[in-house]
Amino acid sequence: xxxxxxxxxxxxxxxxxxxxxxxxxxxxxxxxxxxxxxxxxxxxxxxxxxxxxxxxxxxxxxxxxxxxxxxxxxxxxxxxxxxxxxxxxxxxxxxxxxxxxxxxxxxxxxxxxxxxxxxxxxxxxxxxxxxxxxxxxxxxxxxxxxxxxxxxxxxxxxxxxxxxxxxxxxxxxxxxxxxxxxxxxxxxxxxxxxxxxxxxxxxxxxxxxxxxxxxxxxxxxxxxxxxxxxxxxxxxxxxxxxxxxxxxxxxxxxxxxxxxxxxxxxxxxxxxxxxxxxxxxxxxxxxxxxxxxxxxxxxxxxxxxxxxxxxxxxxxxxxxxxxxxxxxxxxxxxxxxxxxxxxxxxxxxxxxxxxxxxxxxxxxxxxxxxxxxxxxxxxxxxxxxxx
Numbered sequence: 001x002x003x004x005x006x007x008x009x010x011x012x013x014x015x016x017x018x019x020x021x022x023x024x025x026x027x028x029x030x031x032x033x034x035x036x037x038x039x040x041x042x043x044x045x046x047x048x049x050x051x052x053x054x055x056x057x058x059x060x061x062x063x064x065x066x067x068x069x070x071x072x073x074x075x076x077x078x079x080x081x082x083x084x085x086x087x088x089x090x091x092x093x094x095x096x097x098x099x100x101x102x103x104x105x106x107x108x109x110x111x112x113x114x115x116x117x118x119x120x121x122x123x124x125x126x127x128x129x130x131x132x133x134x135x136x137x138x139x140x141x142x143x144x145x146x147x148x149x150x151x152x153x154x155x156x157x158x159x160x161x162x163x164x165x166x167x168x169x170x171x172x173x174x175x176x177x178x179x180x181x182x183x184x185x186x187x188x189x190x191x192x193x194x195x196x197x198x199x200x201x202x203x204x205x206x207x208x209x210x211x212x213x214x215x216x217x218x219x220x221x222x223x224x225x226x227x228x229x230x231x232x233x234x235x236x237x238x239x240x241x242x243x244x245x246x247x248x249x250x251x252x253x254x255x256x257x258x259x260x261x262x263x264x265x266x267x268x269x270x271x272x273x274x275x276x277x278x279x280x281x282x283x284x285x286x287x288x289x290x291x292x293x294x295x296x297x298x299x300x301x302x303x304x305x306x307x308x309x310x311x312x313x314x315x316x317x318x319x320x321x322x323x324x325x326x327x328x329x330x331x332x333x334x335x336x337x338x339x340x341x342x343x344x345x346x347x348x349x350x351x352x353x354x355x356x357x358x359x360x361x362x363x364x365x366x367x368x369x370x371x372x373x374x375x376x377x378x379x380x381x382x383x384x385x386x387x
Contacts, residue, residue, distance in 0.1 A: 026346075030284040030380040033294060033347050040324060044339045048332035053117040055331060056110070059313065060126070063103045070097045074258060090257060098265025099311050105134055105266055106313045106330065112142040113149075113326045132235030134266060137198065139228035140213040144204075144220055149326050152278070153296030155285050155369070155381060159205050160197065161278045163285060163369040163383065173367065174387040182363045189275070190268040272359060273312070276303050277319045279362045281383050282349060285369055290379030297323040301349040302337070303358065320348060 074093045078086055110116045111127030124138075131138035144159050151157035176185055196202040201211040207219040214236070216229035246255050280301045300323050305316045315322070318333035321340065328336060341348055351358060369381035 025281045027282045027382070028284060028298065028349055029346055030286075030290070030295070032292070033298065033344075035343050037294065037324065040340050040343060043343055044325075044336045048336045048339075049325070049328055050332075051115060051117050051327075051329050053119070053122065056107070056116045056329060059331065060104070060107050060130075063100055063107065067097060067100045067104065070100065071258065094261045094265060097262040098269065099308060101134065101262055101266045102269045103311050103313055104130055105136075105270060106315045108134070108136070108138070109145075109315070110313075110330060112138070112145060115327050115329045128231070128235050132232075132239050134263065135236060135239060137213050137229070137232035137236055139225075139232040140221075141198075141232075143225055143228070144213065149297075149323060150293070151291075151296065152323060153283075153285050153299035154291045155287050156291075157205065158296075161203055161275055162205055163279075163366070163381075165370060165381075166368045166384070166387075169368050177367065177385070177387060182360070186359065186363055190271055191264065193271040194267040269312075272355075273303075273316060276355070276358060276362065277301060277316075279366045279383070280349070280351065281362075281365045282351075283383070285381045287379045287381070298344070298347050298349075301351050303355065304350075304352045305355055317350075320344070 070093060074090075074097075078089045078093065081089055107116070108127045108130035111123040111130070114120060114123050116123045116126060127142070128138040131141065147157075148159040151159065155162065175181065193203070197204055198213040201207070201213075201220075204211065209219055211220050212218050213220065214229075214233055216226040216233070221229055243255060243259070246259075277300050283299045283301060284295075285299065286295060298320065300319050302317045302319050305312065309317050313330040314333055315330065318330070318337050321328065321333050321337045324340075325336065353361070365385050366383035367385045368383070370384050371378045371381055
């Protein structure tokens with residue numbers, strides 16, 4: 001990410017404690033950008049917006065073929081290895097299968113954005129099957145995720161990883177603001193953060209009553225959306241029934257080794273990717289007095305996951321353009337990003353910090369948000385970490 005020089009200290013108005021941002025961090029401008037969405041779209045080659053059913057399915061079939069190959073190796077060959085090698089082979093299988101299935105998750109995500117094909121029924125059918133197989137309620141997530149894209153960066157209306165001011169964070173947070181506490185927090189977030197979000201809206205938008213992605217009558221959904229939630233729940237029930245039958249036939253240990261652990265890795269990658277896309281010391285958040293859609297869409301950051309960028313279909317390093325044009329298929333997003341970088345200028349954020357370091361830094365630096373005393377607009381909030 002671009003950065004330069006030593007940043008001036010930012011005062012925390014909540015406790016008058018001066019803190020200094022890391023030297024490599026340069027904040028994204030929080031003012032209205034000097035370009036429009038139409039200008040950005042004009043700079044992108046028109047073919048980047050074209051969705052190809054054949055090409056989209058080719059990526060899906062490639063991922064599924066790799067997943068089936070890994071499953072076959074694990075199911076038919078690992079148990080033939082001597083014990084020391086088997087103990088090494090299983091973690092290798094889990095890691096590889098988890099990465100490939102994360103790519104499958106991303107393609108289902110494309111379906112939720114109507115970026116898979118020109119046919120909505122195809123996108124919803126493919127998305128429902130893929131996400132249900134990964135125990136994700138497709139339509140439930142699709143609706144809340146669409147609202148996230150409509151309200152990114154808003155402290156009042158965004159749907160996921162919504163930061164809190166110091167006055168609203170849990171009392172025990174300051175006791176976790178140390179290396180052991182951060183390790184514990186990260187482990188819990190990566191392992192169970194996704195099911196907690198789906199079931200209890202943890203880290204999500206605050207509603208006036210209990211919110212749950214499985215509840216058709218919950219506050220997340222409108223009356224016209226309730227049937228879709230029932231369909232999504234049916235997909236989860238169907239997958240659960242199939243898994244139950246597998247346990248009866250093959251045993252729980254077999255299912256955990258073949259499916260359970262890779263699914264945990266998928267969930268961990270999903271949470272980590274989303275967290276790092278929207279959590280960064282350089283990114284602002286806005287209250288209703290300052291937020292608009294364009295500023296919110298630009299309050300995200302592209303990251304570098306190395307070879308996993310391709311495995312994850314570039315959802316990691318093209319997230320800015322994805323928020324600007326969410327129906328664009330993933331295989332055109334790299335070209336589109338290159339086409340608008342010069343227009344975005346300092347509004348475009350890319351951070352090449354190694355992911356393990358970035359995850360630790362954000363867990364350390366981005367604990368709550370507060371306004372700057374020195375900033376002219378108090379509706380702009382930045383991450384803080386001093387209690």
